[in-house]
Structures are given as C-alpha cells and as structure tokens.
Amino acid sequence: MDYQQFISPLTQFYQLPQPFQLESGAVLENVQIAYRTWGTLNPAGDNGVLVCHAFTGWADLENWWSPLLGTGQALNPDQDFIVCSNILGSCYGTTGPTSINPQTGQPYGPTFPNITIRDMVHLQAQLVAALGIRSLRLVIGGSLGGMQVLEWALLYPSKLRAIAVIAASGRHSAWCIGLSEAQRQAIYVDPNWQGGYYSPEKPPHQGLKVARMIAMTTYRSWPSFSERFGRQTQAEAKFAIANYLNHQGDKLVERFDANTYITLTRSMDSHDVSRPEKTYEAVLQSISHPTLIIAIDSDVLYPVVEQEELAALIPQAKLVFLDSHHGHDAFLMDMDALNRLLLRFQADI
Numbered sequence: 408m409d410y411q412q413f414i415s416p417l418t419q420f421y422q423l424p425q426p427f428q429l430e431s432g433a434v435l436e437n438v439q440i441a442y443r444t445w446g447t448l449n450p451a452g453d454n455g456v457l458v459c460h461a462f463t464g465w466a467d468l469e470n471w472w473s474p475l476l477g478t479g480q481a482l483n484p485d486q487d488f489i490v491c492s493n494i495l496g497s498c499y500g501t502t503g504p505t506s507i508n509p510q511t512g513q514p515y516g517p518t519f520p521n522i523t524i525r526d527m528v529h530l531q532a533q534l535v536a537a538l539g540i541r542s543l544r545l546v547i548g549g550s551l552g553g554m555q556v557l558e559w560a561l562l563y564p565s566k567l568r569a570i571a572v573i574a575a576s577g578r579h580s581a582w583c584i585g586l587s588e589a590q591r592q593a594i595y596v597d598p599n600w601q602g603g604y605y606s607p608e609k610p611p612h613q614g615l616k617v618a619r620m621i622a623m624t625t626y627r628s629w630p631s632f633s634e635r636f637g638r639q640t641q642a643e644a645k646f647a648i649a650n651y652l653n654h655q656g657d658k659l660v661e662r663f664d665a666n667t668y669i670t671l672t673r674s675m676d677s678h679d680v681s682r683p684e685k686t687y688e689a690v691l692q693s694i695s696h697p698t699l700i701i702a703i704d705s706d707v708l709y710p711v712v713e714q715e716e717l718a719a720l721i722p723q724a725k726l727v728f729l730d731s732h733h734g735h736d737a738f739l740m741d742m743d744a745l746n747r748l749l750l751r752f753q754a755d756i
C-alpha cells in the first residue's frame with residue numbers, strides 16, 4: 408500500500424546527508440524525514456515549537472490537533488515556528504518498515520531494525536538543526552509523543568526551554584508491555600504472517616485488525632463505552648460496541664502497516680528514561696525545564712499514578728488534569744479543554 412496517500416501534499420521531506428546510527432548499533436542509509444511546519448522562524452532562531460505525535464499519528468498536526476493550532480491557540484503560528492515530523496519507524500513518509508531498504512531494493516518489512524524512543528528523538532534533532540532552529544520554546548506531545556518529549560529534555564537539555572508531557576510515563580509499565588505483546592501476538596498468529604515474514608500481497612490484515620481492537624479498548628474507558636454503547640444491539644443482534652471495535656480495526660487496516668505496528672510498540676516497550684543503569688528518580692530529577700504534566704483521570708493505559716510520579720520527581724513540574732471520561736484518547740478528543748491547559752501553562756512560563 409502507498410501510505411503516502413494519507414499525508415498532506417504540504418508535507419516536506421528532509422533527506423539525511425549521512426547514514427543514521429541507531430542505539431542498537433545498526434545503521435540506516437538514505438534516511439528521510441517527513442515534516443510539516445506552520446509559522447515563521449524568527450531571526451534569532453529561538454521561537455521553535457516541536458510537536459511529537461502519538462502512535463498512529465503523523466506530521467499533519469492540523470488533521471488531529473486542529474483546535475490547538477491557530478491564532479491565540481496553544482500552537483500559535485503568529486508567534487511560533489511550529490514543527491511536527493513523522494517519527495522514525497512510522498509509515499507516513501519517514502523511514503520505517505514500509506520504506507525501501509537500499510541494500511536490497513525491497514521494503515524493509517520485518518527486517519527493519521529495532522528502534523528506540525531515543526532514536527526517534529535523535530532523528531528529530533537533526534531535522535530541527537537543519538531547519539535552523541537554535542532553541543525550542545516548547546516541546547510537546549501525548550502518549551508516545553510524551554515519551555519523546557521526556558527524552559528530548561534529557562538528550563538535548565540546552566536546545567529547549569519548556570516541555571509539556573501528556574498522558575505518558577517515564578518508563579513503559581508491565582501493564583503496557585503486556586498489552587503490547589498481546590497486540591503483537593494477534594499479528595503473529597495471522598495465517599498470512601508465515602513465521603515472522605509475510606508477503607506484501609497478503610499482509611496480516613486480520614491480525615492488525617484484532618491488535619487495534621484490543622488497543623482501542625485500552626484507549627477508552629468503562630464510562631465512555633457504557634455511555635456510548637451500553638448493551639445496545641444492532642443488526643444481527645450484535646452488540647454496538649462489538650460493531651464499533653470491528654469498525655475501528657478495519658479503519659486502521661486501511662491506513663496502517665503491521666510491521667510498523669510491531670516496530671513502534673516494541674520501541675514503546677523499550678522506553679525507560681533511566682536505562683541502561685541510572686536510577687529513575689535521579690534521571691527525572693535532572694530535568695531542569697519548566698514542565699507541564701497533563702494526566703487524564705480516566706486513562707487506564709498510563710494511569711494518573713504515573714504522571715503523579717513524574718510531577719513529584721521533575722523539580723519544576725506542574726501537574727494538571729484533563730477531566731474526561733473518554734480515557735487515554737481524551738488528548739485527541741477533548742481538545743478545547745487541553746488547549747486551555749496548555750495556554751495557561753504558557754502564560755505562566
């Protein structure tokens with residue numbers, strides 16, 4: 408499938424001039440980054456704002472966070488130069504499993520190397536430098552985006568002035584790793600998977616669909632599903648919630664790739680700001696930037712206790728709550744409330 412069909416024609420591409428070494432030691436050649444920008448970089452190069460997208464998102468910020476983008480909003484192109492790039496390992500224009508491996512002339516597929524959140528951040532940093540940004544006024548992101556934000560503060564502390572971490576943690580919990588593994592197993596047991604390798608003509612559609620259905624359940628909540636669907640049934644006496652999850656699974660299959668799903672869930676599982684051998688407390692205590700931690704009270708995937716821990720350990724952190732019964736995905740749904748929290752933080756720093 409041509410995943411580029413899903414991205415905006417306004418997307419730009421940066422070709423890395425040199426090979427890119429991963430944390431694992433593996434080296435990727437011909438690395439490309441897909442990105443979008445809004446606003447203008449000032450002569451001092453210090454009005455950059457970097458937005459880090461979540462798991463299945465991409466660089467078209469205005470597609471999934473539009474209420475936050477615009478004059479007077481949290482992401483204001485009148486004052487800031489806003490950048491959002493598709494992450495390493497994704498399928499929306501930046502090098503990932505669906506890209507052509509220059510060594511073979513074929514898509515990497517399952518041979519794409521393991522990557523980490525740090526690899527994603529190091530690659531973004533190359534784009535930020537190439538765009539002439541000397542200092543980022545704010546680095547912001549939710550979920551997988553929030554993991555990148557924390558690594559930005561730790562890997563490039565002098566390049567940024569404030570961070571906003573939404574619905575994320577400093578290390579993937581046993582709960583999250585277990586859920587990721589169950590989703591990957593759904594892909595592995597697909598008859599088209601064939602022992603780890605699959606034919607691009609017959610990708611594991613059913614497995615990817617089931618993986619998304621499991622994931623969607625963790626992105627929402629008991630009250631959200633109860634209120635929307637209850638025990639309501641539809642055609643053929645199927646529960647409405649079952650139809651909804653099937654629809655969400657089908658929707659992802661239409662726009663996402665199974666190897667990308669595996670690559671990105673593995674990268675999240677590797678996330679631990681303290682690895683390989685530092686203490687979690689000491690690492691978070693070393694973050695010196697003004698920090699906004701946003702917790703979603705109904706998030707069952709990255710529960711509030713994880714953001715409370717981040718806020719307790721990061722010296723200049725402020726913890727606020729996005730009140731929503733929608734669960735983890737509230738940062739993509741209750742955007743007006745999120746916008747207000749971000750505006751208040753920016754007014755304070």
Ligand SMILES: CC(=O)SCCNC(=O)CCNC(=O)[C@H](O)C(C)(C)COP(=O)(O)OP(=O)(O)OC[C@H]1O[C@@H](n2cnc3c(N)ncnc32)[C@H](O)[C@@H]1OP(=O)(O)O
Pocket residue numbers: 461463464465470471647648650651652654658662736739740
């Ligand atoms: C391709 C894109 O534009 S994705 C944009 C970027 N997104 C991201 O970065 C995150 C990935 N996206 C997501 O996680 C989600 O899409 C969210 C959080 C943004 C919002 O979820 P949505 O699916 O848009 O909203 P919601 O949960 O209300 O579901 C609505 C869909 O379910 C369908 N639906 C609702 N009830 C039922 C039901 N009982 N049976 C079957 N289908 C149902 C609706 O018809 C609608 O379908 P459509 O999207 O094909 O029009």
Ligand SMILES: N[C@@H](CCO)C(=O)O
Pocket residue numbers: 461462463464550551626736739
């Ligand atoms: N539902 C969103 C957020 C998951 O953390 C996505 O698919 O990217």
